[in-house]
Amino acid sequence: MMSKLPPSASIATALSGDKLHAPSAERNAEALTDLLTRIAPPTGQALEIASGTGQHITGFARALPNLIWTPSEVSAERIASIAAYRSEAHLPNLNTPINLDACASGWSRESMRYDLILTVNLLHLISTLAAKTLIAEVADALTPGGTLMLYGPFLRDNQTTSDGDARFHADLQASDPAIGYKDRDTVLGWGQSARLIPTQCIDMPANNLALVFKSP
Numbered sequence: 001m002m003s004k005l006p007p008s009a010s011i012a013t014a015l016s017g018d019k020l021h022a023p024s025a026e027r028n029a030e031a032l033t034d035l036l037t038r039i040a041p042p043t044g045q046a047l048e049i050a051s052g053t054g055q056h057i058t059g060f061a062r063a064l065p066n067l068i069w070t071p072s073e074v075s076a077e078r079i080a081s082i083a084a085y086r087s088e089a090h091l092p093n094l095n096t097p098i099n100l101d102a103c104a105s106g107w108s109r110e111s112m113r114y115d116l117i118l119t120v121n122l123l124h125l126i127s128t129l130a131a132k133t134l135i136a137e138v139a140d141a142l143t144p145g146g147t148l149m150l151y152g153p154f155l156r157d158n159q160t161t162s163d164g165d166a167r168f169h170a171d172l173q174a175s176d177p178a179i180g181y182k183d184r185d186t187v188l189g190w191g192q193s194a195r196l197i198p199t200q201c202i203d204m205p206a207n208n209l210a211l212v213f214k215s216p
Contacts (some may be wrong), residue, residue, distance in 0.1 A: 018080040025055040044115030049102040054082030061094040074099035103130035108140035118149040127178035139194035142215035155183040
């Protein structure tokens with residue numbers, strides 16, 4: 001799913017047992033949880049694409065107990081970490097992590113339908129083609145009226161918004177010219193092309209955005 005990333009990208013480190021720890025996940029967990037309490041449906045099935053270490057989704061499941069949460073990843077190491085966090089949390093609404101490459105064409109045909117799908121800090125780490133495929137597949141995996149939330153750093157009018165973002169975007173493209181920050185309006189257009197309805201563009205800490213779409 002992802003290219004080899006530069007050192008400036010957030011890297012998870014071993015914590016204990018199979019658990020991994022990502023500092024970036026700890027930093028934005030509170031803001032993301034608060035956002036989800038405002039935009040998530042009250043009940044139903046929720047899928048997190050690229051759940052990483054498992055830090056986020058454990059907190060989401062605890063804060064929104066009426067949703068059934070399914071973590072997903074492509075890395076066996078990350079799946080083991082998610083499973084370790086899940087085992088420790090003892091949350092009845094947190095499912096076993098699934099192996100899912102959400103950038104692959106066709107996965108939605110075999111998938112159950114979800115009322116909420118989200119991904120955090122992924123789009124800038126994958127290619128334009130992969131990001132467009134992900135959004136198109138998600139559109140087919142959502143229930144009618146379901147919600148998609150894309151969180152992370154975005155360009156505005158094809159420009160970065162800080163020196164730090166400019167350096168990170170340059171680092172990403174130096175490691176792989178196909179990846180890097182995507183433009184906010186371009187991504188909103190990809191959602192519309194996939195028959196999703198953009199409903200909110202929310203400013204988040206550290207110049208990040210949350211793009212929210214609804215399935216018709």
